Amino acid sequence: AQSVSQHNHHVILSEAASLELGCNYSYGGTVNLFWYVQYPGQHLQLLLKYFSGDPLVKGIKGFEAEFIKSKFSFNLRKPSVQWSDTAEYFCAVNIGANNLFFGTGTRLTVIP
Amino acid sequence: DGGITQSPKYLFRKEGQNVTLSCEQNLNHDAMYWYRQDPGQGLRLIYYSQIVNDFQKGDIAEGYSVSREKKESFPLTVTSAQKNPTAFYLCASSLAPGMNTEAFFGQGTRLTVV
Numbered sequence: 295a296q297s298v299s300q301h302n303h304h305v306i307l308s309e310a311a312s313l314e315l316g317c318n319y320s321y322g323g324t325v326n327l328f329w330y331v332q333y334p335g336q337h338l339q340l341l342l343k344y345f346s347g348d349p350l351v352k353g354i355k356g357f358e359a360e361f362i363k364s365k366f367s368f369n370l371r372k373p374s375v376q377w378s379d380t381a382e383y384f385c386a387v388n389i390g391a392n393n394l395f396f397g398t399g400t401r402l403t404v405i406p
Numbered sequence: 407d408g409g410i411t412q413s414p415k416y417l418f419r420k421e422g423q424n425v426t427l428s429c430e431q432n433l434n435h436d437a438m439y440w441y442r443q444d445p446g447q448g449l450r451l452i453y454y455s456q457i458v459n460d461f462q463k464g465d466i467a468e469g470y471s472v473s474r475e476k477k478e479s480f481p482l483t484v485t486s487a488q489k490n491p492t493a494f495y496l497c498a499s500s501l502a503p504g505m506n507t508e509a510f511f512g513q514g515t516r517l518t519v520v
Contacts, residue, residue: 337514394439
């Protein structure tokens with residue numbers, strides 16, 4: 295069965311630290327990849343997406359992610375986090391036919 | 407303002423009662439979805455609809471029902487058959503079903519069954 299793995303359940307960083315959140319999926323065919331963010335009390339918002347082309351995608355608020363097909367990975371990165379980045383982050387994979395699978399989420403806490 | 411509206415934000419119901427969660431979108435999207443979010447489990451698909459008058463079961467459809475009589479609306483009924491209904495429910499929509507499309511989410515309804 296297809297699945298999405300987010301290895302970090304809770305990450306705590308100080309402001310200005312660099313961030314990398316892991317995401318791996320298990321599907322061998324064509325995929326669309328997403329990172330969504332859920333700020334406290336708010337709805338899920340799209341951070342960035344990959345459909346095709348350049349495997350390094352840039353999203354909002356300084357986030358980027360790299361699709362590495364050989365590793366089935368789509369890790370999220372940010373060089374310097376801010377307190378306002380405190381949120382829950384979800385990786386998602388679309389394999390078509392309305393099959394959008396989500397990871398279990400990573401809670402990020404940024405300490406000022 | 408275009409978007410997805412879920413109501414109510416918080417809902418309390420007694421065990422054994424059916425309850426209907428509302429989801430409306432004015433984005434002119436064809437596809438709509440219902441997810442359930444539980445701590446540590448991410449989002450799991452309950453039902454989805456690609457077009458009006460059509461819907462399909464997702465991974466955890468048991469104890470739930472939906473209808474899609476209008477393009478804008480996709481209500482979810484949590485029935486008394488759902489063994490563990492207390493959860494956070496998210497509605498989403500996308501322009502079209504399938505690949506190369508992103509999902510937009512509502513603010514969610516937190517259902518508590520007592």
